[in-house]
Amino acid sequence: MQVPGNTVDEYISNIPEERQSVFSQLRNVILTNLPKGMAEQMSYGMIGYVVPKTVYPAGYHCNTDLPLPFANLASQKNNISFYHMGIYANEELMAWFIEEYTKRCTYKLDMGKSCVRFKRIADIPVDLIGELMTKMSTQDWIDLYEEKFKK
Numbered sequence: 001m002q003v004p005g006n007t008v009d010e011y012i013s014n015i016p017e018e019r020q021s022v023f024s025q026l027r028n029v030i031l032t033n034l035p036k037g038m039a040e041q042m043s044y045g046m047i048g049y050v051v052p053k054t055v056y057p058a059g060y061h062c063n064t065d066l067p068l069p070f071a072n073l074a075s076q077k078n079n080i081s082f083y084h085m086g087i088y089a090n091e092e093l094m095a096w097f098i099e100e101y102t103k104r105c106t107y108k109l110d111m112g113k114s115c116v117r118f119k120r121i122a123d124i125p126v127d128l129i130g131e132l133m134t135k136m137s138t139q140d141w142i143d144l145y146e147e148k149f150k151k
Helices: 008-013 017-033 085-089 091-104 126-133 138-148
Strands: 039-043 046-051 068-075 080-084 115-118
Touching: 008 017, 008 039, 008 046, 017 068, 017 080, 017 126, 046 138, 068 085, 068 138, 080 085, 085 091, 085 138, 091 126
Parallel strands: none
Antiparallel strands: 039 046, 046 068, 068 080, 080 115
16 A cells, blocks of 8 residues: 655655654654755655755666665555665664664564564654664765665
8 A cells, every 4th residue: 555645745644644643753753863965755655765866966776867765764554664775785784773673672573675664553663763864874875875786
């Protein structure tokens, strides 16, 4: 289930009411801790946090018309999903995140390569997401992206 919305505010207004509060908390902690130079926009049908083309003109290698993605936040059918490319690209950051998650949460981590799925709304570690957002600067992400993904 993709939430409809052409703007961030429209997307949030279409999220199920029972998720609105925690979703807004997540968005606020991401924005508060978003590395300088990054921006919020709709991206891939979700709320995206990107390195704008004004900062990184080369754009995303999969589609150079798009800005470089860094993180996304989405309300899915069965969960709230948070995507963070830094934990996908940096093994040390991934290990830190997993360790911190297990310290702070009572439920098993449900995670893909860059996606963390939160099925239990009351158990979302909002503070951990905020801390994760501070672990990599915009330039750190650009350098890592160029090293790992750009051909």
